[in-house]
Amino acid sequence: xxxxxxxxxxxxxxxxxxxxxxxxxxxxxxxxxxxxxxxxxxxxxxxxxxxxxxxxxxxxxxxxxxxxxxxxxxxxxxxxxxxxxxxxxxxxxxxxxxxxxxxxxxxxxxxxxxxxxxxxxxxxxxxxxxxxxxxxxxxxxxxxxxxxxxxxxxxxxxxxxxxxxxxxxxxxxxxxxxxxxxxxxxxxxxxxxxxxxxxxxxxxxxxxxxxxxxxxxxxxxxxxxxxxxxxxxxxxxxxxxxxxxxxxxxxxxxx
Amino acid sequence: xxxxxxxxxxxxxxxxxxxxxxxxxxxxxxxxxxxxxxxxxxxxxxxxxxxxxxxxxxxxxxxxxxxxxxxxxxxxxxxxxxxxxxxxxxxxxxxxxxxxxxxxxxxxxxxxxxxxxxxxxxxxxxxxxxxxxxxxxxxxxxxxxxxxxxxxxxxxxxxxxxxxxxxxxxxxxxxxxxxxxxxxxxxxxxxxxxxxxxxxxxxxxxxxxxxxxxxxxxxxxxxxxxxxxxxxxxxxxxxxxxxxxxxxxxxxxxxxxxxxxxxxxxxxxxxxxxxxxxxxxxxxxxxxxxxxxxxxxxxxxxxx
Numbered sequence: 001x002x003x004x005x006x007x008x009x010x011x012x013x014x015x016x017x018x019x020x021x022x023x024x025x026x027x028x029x030x031x032x033x034x035x036x037x038x039x040x041x042x043x044x045x046x047x048x049x050x051x052x053x054x055x056x057x058x059x060x061x062x063x064x065x066x067x068x069x070x071x072x073x074x075x076x077x078x079x080x081x082x083x084x085x086x087x088x089x090x091x092x093x094x095x096x097x098x099x100x101x102x103x104x105x106x107x108x109x110x111x112x113x114x115x116x117x118x119x120x121x122x123x124x125x126x127x128x129x130x131x132x133x134x135x136x137x138x139x140x141x142x143x144x145x146x147x148x149x150x151x152x153x154x155x156x157x158x159x160x161x162x163x164x165x166x167x168x169x170x171x172x173x174x175x176x177x178x179x180x181x182x183x184x185x186x187x188x189x190x191x192x193x194x195x196x197x198x199x200x201x202x203x204x205x206x207x208x209x210x211x212x213x214x215x216x217x218x219x220x221x222x223x224x225x226x227x228x229x230x231x232x233x234x235x236x237x238x239x240x241x242x243x244x245x246x247x248x249x250x251x252x253x254x255x
Numbered sequence: 256x257x258x259x260x261x262x263x264x265x266x267x268x269x270x271x272x273x274x275x276x277x278x279x280x281x282x283x284x285x286x287x288x289x290x291x292x293x294x295x296x297x298x299x300x301x302x303x304x305x306x307x308x309x310x311x312x313x314x315x316x317x318x319x320x321x322x323x324x325x326x327x328x329x330x331x332x333x334x335x336x337x338x339x340x341x342x343x344x345x346x347x348x349x350x351x352x353x354x355x356x357x358x359x360x361x362x363x364x365x366x367x368x369x370x371x372x373x374x375x376x377x378x379x380x381x382x383x384x385x386x387x388x389x390x391x392x393x394x395x396x397x398x399x400x401x402x403x404x405x406x407x408x409x410x411x412x413x414x415x416x417x418x419x420x421x422x423x424x425x426x427x428x429x430x431x432x433x434x435x436x437x438x439x440x441x442x443x444x445x446x447x448x449x450x451x452x453x454x455x456x457x458x459x460x461x462x463x464x465x466x467x468x469x470x471x472x473x474x475x476x477x478x479x480x481x482x483x484x485x486x487x488x489x490x491x492x493x494x495x496x497x498x499x500x501x502x503x504x505x506x507x508x509x510x511x512x513x514x515x516x517x518x519x520x521x522x523x524x525x526x527x528x529x530x531x532x533x534x535x536x537x538x539x540x541x542x543x544x545x546x547x548x549x550x551x552x553x554x555x556x557x558x559x
Contacts, residue, residue: 092443102438106456116442
């Protein structure tokens with residue numbers, strides 16, 4: 001029996017009323033793989049990422065995380081919406097990092113990291129704190145444990161946000177343009193943490209404009225435009241020898 | 256730390272004069288002085304009566320009851336207001352509608368009318384029975400034989416105020432960026448937990464200043480509980496009890512006004528400190544303390 005992929009999307013569609021944002025996205029991410037999604041803004045790549053975490057509801061098609069249907073339960077040939085408790089349970093295993101960090105401003109870096117393990121997973125405070133300190137160390141911020149988000153640079157905030165997501169021991173990490181809101185000189189420190197994470201075998205889906213990162217780290221590069229996948233393949237192939245006109249036009253602008 | 260370049264001399268300019276400020280200030284002072292002199296010499300103010308009753312035992316009892324009414328009704332109103340605001344923003348349509356109808360009724364009718372209604376409550380509902388509908392009764396309370404105007408006044412003020420507090424709290428909740436809710440949900444937190452742990456603590460900064468206003472407003476609104484009728488609070492005691500007995504309404508109104516003003520002043524000081532506490536970290540501006548520390552660092556030597 002073959003292992004089920006971490007993410008399997010079958011013709012995933014998403015409408016916002018009359019607006020069709022995703023028009024049938026089909027892809028697979030195996031365990032331990034890094035998938036990088038690129039594309040112009042409005043191409044649906046962020047929406048697709050949010051669907052994986054059920055922050056948006058898929059309107060057609062099927063989306064599976066680790067073999068489990070996201071947001072629904074199939075019974076008697078019909079889909080049933082998951083009750084909120086079950087949906088929350090699914091999200092626990094998927095970490096998400098946002099473009100604007102979204103750290104809790106009224107909590108210190110350490111408090112941000114221990115919040116969900118203590119509140120959601122009911123981990124004991126001292127256990128959660130020890131783990132949080134370990135994670136802060138991993139992202140190179142052990143000295144900033146007691147700093148409030150406002151006292152940290154953008155790059156530091158994003159690294160705390162990554163540590164916060166990792167504290168839930170996710171089996172999949174989603175990154176939604178994690179470096180787009182950062183000053184150029186701070187991008188590197190965040191990418192370094194992400195590279196280390198990939199090297200440790202974390203399954204990751206990353207929406208980014210950092211082509212260097214894609215080339216170096218991704219196992220699979222997917223170029224999306226207009227809600228569909230235009231081109232996909234090994235990053236080196238796609239980046240150096242794009243087949244499609246739209247891919248060529250996009251890459252010529254960002255590289 | 257020395258610098259080779261010569262430091263320029265500090266600017267010593269003649270400050271701009273503002274003669275009209277002095278003229279208007281003087282004119283206002285004269286007018287105020289005339290009014291005070293008039294008030295002090297006008298026998299209608301009855302200053303001796305004022306002095307006699309300012310610290311009267313009954314008056315102090317009224318002050319105490321007014322403060323109790325204010326505090327209790329605000330506490331109930333804030334708790335109920337949080338519940339109503341959260342209900343109005345909840346994904347549950349039943350909650351949303353219940354909260355909306357509550358607001359519609361309690362904000363849409365005058366508080367005085369509501370207080371009169373609560374006063375008539377024991378007449379409308381003469382007794383309370385708890386039990387199985389059309390079955391045996393488990394608890395029986397005869398409302399008409401109870402005397403509880405303080406409680407009715409309290410309920411009337413609190414339920415009315417809760418409608419206003421709900422709107423203030425809703426505004427505070429709406430001011431918290433959506434990303435905060437999203438980050439919490441993405442971490443697997445439930446909606447209720449997101450509200451309690453992430454949204455409400457951040458909403459406090461926006462909620463505190465108007466709530467301070469509401470407390471001050473409530474202190475004065477307590478004078479309306481005479482509609483219940485409850486007459487043991489400050490205004491009731493000074494004007495309905497003492498002034499009606501000694502036929503001197505003006506000095507006793509001044510006694511009441513003095514106490515209201517004193518209580519409001521104390522509340523204003525409290526509000527100032529609360530606001531300062533909850534706006535910590537909200538501004539990029541450095542505090543005086545931080546500036547001092549930075550200046551010390553720049554000079555490179557500790558202060559004496």
